[in-house]
Amino acid sequence: MERIPSPRIMIRFLLLHCLILSFMIASANTTSITTDQQALLALKGHVTDDLAKKLARNWDTSSFVCNWTGITCDVRSQRVTALNISGLNLTGTIPSELGDLSSLQTLDLSFHWFSGSIPASIYNMSSLLSINFTNNTLFAELPPIFFF
Numbered sequence: 026m027e028r029i030p031s032p033r034i035m036i037r038f039l040l041l042h043c044l045i046l047s048f049m050i051a052s053a054n055t056t057s058i059t060t061d062q063q064a065l066l067a068l069k070g071h072v073t074d075d076l077a078k079k080l081a082r083n084w085d086t087s088s089f090v091c092n093w094t095g096i097t098c099d100v101r102s103q104r105v106t107a108l109n110i111s112g113l114n115l116t117g118t119i120p121s122e123l124g125d126l127s128s129l130q131t132l133d134l135s136f137h138w139f140s141g142s143i144p145a146s147i148y149n150m151s152s153l154l155s156i157n158f159t160n161n162t163l164f165a166e167l168p169p170i171f172f173f
Contacts, residue, residue: 060125061105062090067122074116074138097131104128111157112136119163121146128152135159 069080083094090105091098097107105126116138123132124146132147135157143158143165 057127058090058103058105060127062086064120064122064125065090065093065096065105065108067120071120072115072117076114079110079113080115099128102128106152107131107133109133110137114138116140119144119147123147124150126150131155133157134161137161139163 065084066086069084072080075081079094090096091103095108095110095113096105097109098104099106106128107130108123108126109131111133112135114137118141119134119139121144124144127150129150130152132153132155136159139158139161140163143163145165147153147156
């Protein structure tokens with residue numbers, strides 16, 4: 026004869042599964058914001074001149090990414106959704122790691138002295154809705170999706 030588990034055991038089993046699922050979700054969000062932070066620090070590392078010291082003073086690991094200058098995050102997911110550092114007169118290049126900002130919707134790097142190529146990883150960002158590279162000396166081959 027097969028024994029049916031008591032309701033008490035079933036409740037404990039369900040609570041344990043809920044607890045494990047909560048830890049998994051929390052861990053996924055931490056990894057995601059960490060990825061965003063690393064991508065932004067890579068951009069900061071590619072800046073060779075920051076006359077106003079906006080990134081130097083504000084973009085560091087001692088403060089939360091969503092509080093950095095020019096960064097907007099989704100309140101619910103705590104992921105970077107907008108990067109707008111327009112007009113800070115930065116000099117440097119754009120790293121391919123910027124493409125790791127998988128929730129980014131708006132990218133505004135206008136009015137700087139960025140040079141070199143635009144990394145292809147940026148064009149693979151499926152959530153990106155708006156890009157502004159005005160007044161830089163960047164070049165890139167645009168993917169076919171931009172020609173419709």
